[in-house]
Amino acid sequence: MGRKILVLTGSPRKNGNTNTVVGWFAEGAKEAGADVEVIDTALLKSRNNGCIACLGCQKSDKYECVVEDDVKPVLARIPDFDVLVFATPTYFFGPSAQLKLVIDRMYSLIKFDPTEGNYVHNLGHLKWALICTGGGDIRPGVSLVDKTFKTVAGFIGSECDSLLVSNASMFSDELKQNSEIREQALAFGRKLAS
Numbered sequence: 001m002g003r004k005i006l007v008l009t010g011s012p013r014k015n016g017n018t019n020t021v022v023g024w025f026a027e028g029a030k031e032a033g034a035d036v037e038v039i040d041t042a043l044l045k046s047r048n049n050g051c052i053a054c055l056g057c058q059k060s061d062k063y064e065c066v067v068e069d070d071v072k073p074v075l076a077r078i079p080d081f082d083v084l085v086f087a088t089p090t091y092f093f094g095p096s097a098q099l100k101l102v103i104d105r106m107y108s109l110i111k112f113d114p115t116e117g118n119y120v121h122n123l124g125h126l127k128w129a130l131i132c133t134g135g136g137d138i139r140p141g142v143s144l145v146d147k148t149f150k151t152v153a154g155f156i157g158s159e160c161d162s163l164l165v166s167n168a169s170m171f172s173d174e175l176k177q178n179s180e181i182r183e184q185a186l187a188f189g190r191k192l193a194s
């Protein structure tokens, strides 16, 4: 059986740049035998608009968020995958709020022990990846988002491979015709599938 890949997308533009690249990525990964599931975080109904730091997850033995809404089951399924891909436009030098809202609630998958100063989680097997598009130059825009995701992945003992697409305008459909980016995204999909 091929690798199980979960893609969490965070663009409110259904047919925008990020989802275009994700489509190519998924095509490449599926061709290479991966099982790819894409979940659009912009469509998830969230009860509190983010993590409310209730610490309910830290008081429970389970690796799950206690807030009942659309995001909770998505979070609970993350450990079932081999690869977790975050796909986002750059918004003010960070990921979109739609995606960040889900990421912050991944706190529920990590147990912190304030007395010992350490933490345990069930994400050690997971490979992280980032697909990030931005309208501006690669620096600082998309590269800053890349740095954030690499830092977070490192924090939980993993690595984050990335496909960064700069100069991706929202005011034209130019990216859809960009065969170079298409090839890069297909190759990125094949790479993460194996």
Ligand SMILES: Cc1cc2nc3c(=O)[nH]c(=O)nc-3n(C[C@H](O)[C@H](O)[C@H](O)COP(=O)(O)O)c2cc1C
Pocket: 011, 012, 013, 015, 016, 017, 018, 019, 088, 089, 090, 091, 092, 093, 094, 133, 134, 135, 136, 137, 141, 142, 168, 169, 170
């Ligand atoms: C609210 C907002 C903030 C943005 N901030 C940045 C930014 O800081 N850096 C950048 O390179 N592009 C920025 N952009 C441009 C988008 O990241 C870029 O065009 C992206 O490819 C859009 O992706 P989409 O079509 O998937 O929505 C911003 C766009 C919006 C709407």
